[in-house]
């Protein structure tokens with residue numbers, strides 16, 4: 001059996017997924033997904049690859065959370081104060 005991290009790497013080599021997709025695919029908590037992603041990002045750096053991140057986006061006004069793109073989903077949009085925020089997407093890309 002490949003490790004969870006190897007499974008995440010395999011999935012993200014294939015397509016862009018968010019933390020919820022990964023948690024469902026691997027039957028782990030979303031919080032665990034973020035822990036693994038943080039570790040995977042460091043591993044990839046040694047392999048000449050990186051974790052590409054599509055930042056969270058407000059579904060109400062389109063505000064993009066550029067500065068908070070990594071591991072957590074924002075609670076509310078600073079622009080319109082709505083809470084309908086898309087999750088960040090992750091994919092492995094060449095660095």
Ligand SMILES: [Zn+2]
Nearest residue numbers: 058061077080
């Ligand atoms: Zn907004």
